[in-house]
Amino acid sequence: MSIKSAVATLTGKSSYWFLHNVLKGGSSFPGKIAEKIDPAVLKHLAAGYEVIIVTGTNGKTLTTSLIVKVLSQQYDNILTNPTGSNMTQGIVTAFLAHRSMRQPKKLAILEVDEANVAPICRYIKPKAFVLTNIFRDQMDRYGEIYTTYQKILDGIKLAPEATVIMNGDAPIFASQDIPNPKIYYGFQTTPGTRDLKARVNTDGVLCPRCNHILHYHELTYANLGDYFCPNCGFHRPKLDQIITKVNDMTPTSSTFTIADQPITINIGGMYNIYNALAAYTVGNFYHLAPDKIRQGFAYDEKVFGRQEVITMGDKKITLILVKNPVGLNQVLDLLKTEKHDFSLGVLLNANYADGIDTSWIWDGDFEGLPKDKIKAYLAGGERSDDIDFRLKVANVPEAKLVHVQGMEPVLGELKKMPTQQIYVLATYTAMLQLRKAMANEKLIKTGF
Known part of the structure; x- marks a missing residue:
């Protein structure tokens, strides 16, 4: 560790202690101070950690929390950024705040803002990326959906050996080929013989290869589902982890089936079933037994907001x-x-x-x-x-x-x-x- 990194780390940790013990807050300012002293401090802080980056438009915070709950069934003392402070200074703060234990494997599960994936990957080489979805969001900052996805791809290209765990129901994630190992998750609750179209004002329903309107065998919401292009043959990739049935949904819970395994989460909404499926896929990636993954979902702990x-x-x-x-x-x-x-x-x-x-x-x-x-x-x-x-x-x-x-x-x-x-x-x-x-x-x- 360089002297600059040591000073940045000490100053950042001291400011974190003061903010949280005296002023009772501050989720990014300590990281901002540390980065000011040493712009590369994250490289030092993340050394020795196996990192998973969770990014996308919607669902980052809950997906990150669910992954932590699932992996906690097998690994202790996982580092994460639970407040949703997901830009570089927030990530640095998460490392500054974490009290690492002596253990065979140190894990960091990080929610990362789409535009900050590349800056973070300059200093961290993650084991895996988890991509939730890309929708129109904050046009003044991100631009259109393909601009947003390119920001994520710029980061993925810096880590070509990392596995990309992505929502197979999102057409944008198959729009460009990447050399990384790929794992897809999605829904298949119908036989797949229907021919459907998304609503006329839905974003992202043009085929990325020929610009024809995409059709669907199954639609979950927005432009997500079992898509195919009747013009050029572009279609959803083969799924590795699948929701085969949605049994019940209320405002406070969802029950569904993954690979014949009944799963219940204590939060409502179709979009949160996708988040749970992403976390299940990560658990499977880490070779956790289905029973352990279910135990991780059993917590009734609501995430910030x-x-x-x-x-x-x-x-x-x-x-x-x-x-x-x-x-x-x-x-x-x-x-x-x-x-x-x-x-x-x-x-x-x-x-x-x-x-x-x-x-x-x-x-x-x-x-x-x-x-x-x-x-x-x-x-x-x-x-x-x-x-x-x-x-x-x-x-x-x-x-x-x-x-x-x-x-x-x-x-x-x-x-x-x-x-x-x-x-x-x-x-x-x-x-x-x-x-x-x-x-x-x-x-x-x-x-x-």
């Missing part, structure tokens, strides 16, 4: 992060599985971490909300005017809709909601602001 349930008096608030049209529509579909009356809050910000363009809310199917079950609505956040107008256009009854400016009045309005169950959909910085307000009222331990 991903269907996190917070009790406020007699009310239960389910906080769900939304950040792009596909993810939003999956959450809106999840609400349709709720059997009881509930209230709904939508908090919209447009800061850099959210994406400054809010036009994506118009691609959300608010018109399809189960309005007979929703007894009250709240529109809030820094862009509350935008989401208030969107809900009104979706024929949300104005008599049931409360419009609040900013974040301060939100908790007070949630307390007035007429139902015990409240769902709050929030963009990233709006979620942080709400959690900070909840922490100030001692509803949760910390806002971050």
Whole structure:
């Protein structure tokens, strides 16, 4: 280790201790300081770790958490970045914060922002990449989906020996050939004889070889499924790990079958079944027995802002992060599985971490909300005017809709909601602001 790396590591660890023991927060600042002293400090910190990088548009945080839970059945003391601080400084902070134990194999399971895969792979050579999906997201930052995928590929090309574990139902992941070993996961719950098309406003449904519209034998959601091109023959690759049946879905759980193995996870939504399948595939990659993988899924621990349930008096608030049209529509579909009356809050910000363009809310199917079950609505956040107008256009009854400016009045309005169950959909910085307000009222331990 060089003197520069040693100084950077000591300074970063000291700042982390101070921030978390005195100021009670800070998930990226220690890494920023360490990188300022030694831009290559990550190479030193990651030495000796077997690294898995999890990236993609939606599902990174939960997939990372599920992989950690699964691999924890066999390996101790796994390093990860649970707060979702997934850029280089956040990754450096995760290494600075970790207390490594003496063990035969040290694992690091890292959620990584798509644009940061290449910068991180300059210093880390991962054992595997896990690719969840690529959807339109933060256009001001990422551009179109193929631009986003290229950012990931730039990182993968720096580690040609790493295995790429990817969603086989996403056409974009088969759009370019890569030399790496490949493992595909996906759905096959029907015989595969149908001929379907995705909805007309769906992204990524053109064949990457001939630009013909893709067809599907099976569609799960958005552009994911058993795709094929009737014009040039491009089709989904052979799957290695398969969901063969979806048995039941509720807002709080999903039951499905993988290779004749019944699996239950304590979180709802079709998109989260994909996340679980990715984690199952990683467990299989590490030769864990199916029973051990199931034990890893048995934990009922909600991930930061991903269907996190917070009790406020007699009310239960389910906080769900939304950040792009596909993810939003999956959450809106999840609400349709709720059997009881509930209230709904939508908090919209447009800061850099959210994406400054809010036009994506118009691609959300608010018109399809189960309005007979929703007894009250709240529109809030820094862009509350935008989401208030969107809900009104979706024929949300104005008599049931409360419009609040900013974040301060939100908790007070949630307390007035007429139902015990409240769902709050929030963009990233709006979620942080709400959690900070909840922490100030001692509803949760910390806002971050």
